[in-house]
Each structure stands twice: as C-alpha cells, then as structure tokens.
Amino acid sequence: MGVRMVNIDFLPLLGGAQMHTMRLSRYLSQHGVEVQVITRHHPGLPRYETIDGVSIYRTPIWHPSKVIASISFTIHALRLLQSTRQDYQIIHSHEMLSPMTIGLTASRLGGARLVINPHRGGYLGDVYKLVKQRPITGKMRLRWARRRGDAFVAVSHEIATELGEAGIPRDKIWSIPYLLDTDHFSPTKDEYRRAIRSELGMQDGFWACFTGRLVAEKGLNVLLKAWETVVRHSPDANLVIVGDGDQRSHLEELSEIRGIEKRVRFTGAVTDTVQYLQASDVYVQPSFTEGLPISVLEAMACGLPVIATGVGGVTDLLSTGENGIVIPPHDPDCLSDCLLELLSNRNLRARLGNHGRQDVIAYCAVEKVGQAHLELYHHLVDGHPHSSQPGVEMPES
Structure with a gap:
C-alpha cells in the first residue's frame, strides 16, 4: 500500500x-x-x-x-x-x-x-x-x-x-x-534525573516545565504572571520554557518586567524534549485553544503531573484530582494556586503523575x-x- x-x-x-x-x-x-x-x-x-x-x-x-x-x-x-x-x-x-x-x-x-x-x-x-x-x-x-x-x-x-x-x-x-512512543517518553529514576539536570544546567529545586511553540495562543503571558506569584511564595522555584516562536523576545522581556528573569529559563528550539520533561517536577499547558496537545501527552507519559487549561482535547485526557488538574484559560490566579499546591505536595504530584502515565499508555x-x-x-x-x-x-x- x-x-x-x-x-x-x-x-x-x-x-x-x-x-x-x-x-x-x-x-x-x-x-x-x-x-x-x-x-x-x-x-x-x-x-x-x-x-x-x-x-x-x-x-x-x-x-x-x-x-x-x-x-x-x-x-x-x-x-x-x-x-x-x-x-x-x-x-x-x-x-x-x-x-x-x-x-x-x-x-x-x-x-x-x-x-x-x-x-x-x-x-x-x-x-x-x-x-x-x-x-x-x-x-x-x-x-x-x-x-x-x-x-x-x-x-x-x-x-x-x-x-x-x-x-x-x-x-x-x-x-x-x-x-x-511511551517507552521513549517515560519517567526516569532519581539518580538519572539528577544527572540529566546537571547535563542541562538545571540546579536542584522545584522545576515547572512548558514545551511547545512560543506563540500567542499558548497563553504563556498568563503563565509568567502566575509564575510571579509562585516566586513570591517560593523564591527558589524555577520555570523552564522549551521551544521557540515569534513571542519569545516579548516573553523574555515580560519576565524581566515582572522581575522573575532569574527564575525563568528559555531554551530555544529543542528537537527532543524528553530530557527536560524527565528533569522537571510539573508540566504546565496554559493554552487558549488546542487540538490534542501532543506536549501534554508527552508530559503525562513521563509521569509528570499536568496542569492544563480545559480547551480542545485536554478534557479528553485530564480529570482534575485523578490524573491531572484542569483549569480555566486566562486565569493566572487559579494557575498560581495549583502550582503552589503541587509544589508543596510531593505525594499529590506522584499520584497524579502515575495515573496520567497509565492513562496515556492506554490511550495513545x-x-x-x-x-x-x-x-x-x-x-x-x-x-x-x-x-x-x-x-x-x-x-x-
């Protein structure tokens, strides 16, 4: 054929x-x-x-x-x-x-x-x-x-x-x-995770991650506003934004305006995001619109708890409290509250991440x-x- x-x-x-x-x-x-x-x-x-x-x-x-x-x-x-x-x-x-x-x-x-x-x-x-x-x-x-x-x-x-x-x-x-490929996108053991962080230049501490195109509909301006609140409560928290796009310079400038540039890292385009996912603690998808976000699937397969806006296929994948957290778009306060909850609750992160991986294996x-x-x-x-x-x-x- x-x-x-x-x-x-x-x-x-x-x-x-x-x-x-x-x-x-x-x-x-x-x-x-x-x-x-x-x-x-x-x-x-x-x-x-x-x-x-x-x-x-x-x-x-x-x-x-x-x-x-x-x-x-x-x-x-x-x-x-x-x-x-x-x-x-x-x-x-x-x-x-x-x-x-x-x-x-x-x-x-x-x-x-x-x-x-x-x-x-x-x-x-x-x-x-x-x-x-x-x-x-x-x-x-x-x-x-x-x-x-x-x-x-x-x-x-x-x-x-x-x-x-x-x-x-x-x-x-x-x-x-x-x-x-849920064998490639998979969780890693703690000792390998530390090695990956060292290789990527990510210091110890809590890391949230986004992967994807840096374009307006991804809602990253909302994420940066929420991250300002997170850093105010937890000054050592870090955010890595993996990808590139026409909004990158604007987002970098916005992180400086909000005074969080030392806690936000922009990597540029990355062909295979698996190491950044394996090195992180939480995945965030603040989009205003989506089809079926493949980045969310990849994060779930890596065992990360996912916070995502309830748009498009996200609601096919996630159920709040079971395998992730679904939030409304355009709501930085709700997003920061959820990030702080996961930052302070390792057991919740593990439970949501484990269930998410099981579901994505069954689904994709x-x-x-x-x-x-x-x-x-x-x-x-x-x-x-x-x-x-x-x-x-x-x-x-």
Whole structure:
C-alpha cells in the first residue's frame, strides 16, 4: 500500500501535527506501507530526503506571501501526485485548508481514497476558519469535502463534534488520537534525573516545565504572571520554557518586567524534549485553544503531573484530582494556586503523575494508534468492515 501525507509544514519545523505525521509515517513504513510526505520547502532544507524510511518531498514556494505560497504549494503538490498516481492508494491530508484542497482535487482526478485530518478545534481550528472566516469559499470547500472525503480523522471530541455540526456523516468520522512512543517518553529514576539536570544546567529545586511553540495562543503571558506569584511564595522555584516562536523576545522581556528573569529559563528550539520533561517536577499547558496537545501527552507519559487549561482535547485526557488538574484559560490566579499546591505536595504530584502515565499508555500507545490507522486505510482500499464507532475509543470528556 502507498500513502501520501500532505502537510503544509514538516520537520524540522516543530509542532504537534508535524511530530504526529512523522511518528505515524515511521510506524506505517515499519509495517510495509510506502509513505511519502509532501510539504512546503523552507530555506536551508533539502528538497528531497529520507528519514527513517519515510521519503520527504518539499515543494518550491514562488513567493513568501501567504496567498502565493499556498497557491504554489497546491500546484506543485498536485503535479507530483498526478505524476506518481500509480504508486499510492491513500492521500492523507493534514489540515482542511490547502492540504484538503490538494487531496480533494488529486483524489477526484486520480481515484485515490482521501483521509482528511484537522488538527485543531475552536476559534483557530479548521472548521471555524472555513465557516466563519471564509463564509463563501469555506462553505463551498466543506460541501466538496462532505461529498468527496472518504474519511475524517478527529484527534479530539471537540473536533469530532465540529465535523458533525459541519455536516460530515458520523460513519465517516474516525476518532483516533495522536501516536506516542511511551517507552521513549517515560519517567526516569532519581539518580538519572539528577544527572540529566546537571547535563542541562538545571540546579536542584522545584522545576515547572512548558514545551511547545512560543506563540500567542499558548497563553504563556498568563503563565509568567502566575509564575510571579509562585516566586513570591517560593523564591527558589524555577520555570523552564522549551521551544521557540515569534513571542519569545516579548516573553523574555515580560519576565524581566515582572522581575522573575532569574527564575525563568528559555531554551530555544529543542528537537527532543524528553530530557527536560524527565528533569522537571510539573508540566504546565496554559493554552487558549488546542487540538490534542501532543506536549501534554508527552508530559503525562513521563509521569509528570499536568496542569492544563480545559480547551480542545485536554478534557479528553485530564480529570482534575485523578490524573491531572484542569483549569480555566486566562486565569493566572487559579494557575498560581495549583502550582503552589503541587509544589508543596510531593505525594499529590506522584499520584497524579502515575495515573496520567497509565492513562496515556492506554490511550495513545504506538501499536494501538498505528493499527487504527492501518484499519482505516484497509477499510477504504479493500472494503474491510469496521465498528459502528470507528477508530480508538476516547475517554469520556
């Protein structure tokens, strides 16, 4: 079987959708599927390369402006898909904007089966953008997707609900979360943890951690305001922010304004965050909107207690007092209270972290999620039957 993954951006550009696409593609390749990722080219990256058996083709971009870049990506991707039509049976479009348009056009011209995979819900999600921000062309694309899309993958209850409200038939919606290697993302023993801290230059004491893109919707300004309160009560507490993005300089300046710059560390972009997670005591996700935050999954797999805002797929994962703490967005006082509670209660940290790891293993294990995708592809290509609620059974939100 051949599968073509269509994604606007891809590694080494970091994000949940990019990491998931690579991990899924690697799994499929290891199970005999020929996978190619089609994405946009960025300066300094090779046009073609192979990583872990997955071939990556980066299309040229005529101009950096958003509209022209989208048009050039669409045209070049369609040319590639048409020229290699005999080599694949599935197009898996990651996003409902350009990648979906590419998939809809190529599947109609060449007859491949089309999987459409939105990665975000809420006001920054694909359905919202199509319905609210593009009231004419967006609704036309949704009608086209309802007719021509063979299956839709929802990584959270929120996205599944939005797809249903947009008119996608329920039997086309497959609920499948992100795939995660819970052997790689795992807790470490105390002696190794001390060694990791030494290697990373993290002194002894309490450490909270965030990993991800430093962009406005991640709510890091709220985290810094909450951290000011934490430091006032516990002057030796430390926060490490792992990642990069267009908000970094603003956030660094904000930490100085709040007088906490000595207690906040910015690492910049990190390809593999596992050591920072293993070295930390608590994970914090203060986002305003999410799909299924892969960083939360990784933190849970490492046995960290997680404090996260109740947006998107977070409520599929976390239940306050059982395997984490769910808080409202935009609430620095609530966030600081929860941080201080976990800072002072080692037993609570251990209990929440242990339960969180057990739940994420049951939910996102590599074999379970990988097999769900293989079941989906074989259902579309070979007509294999599936259950009335296809995909992976999600926790009740």
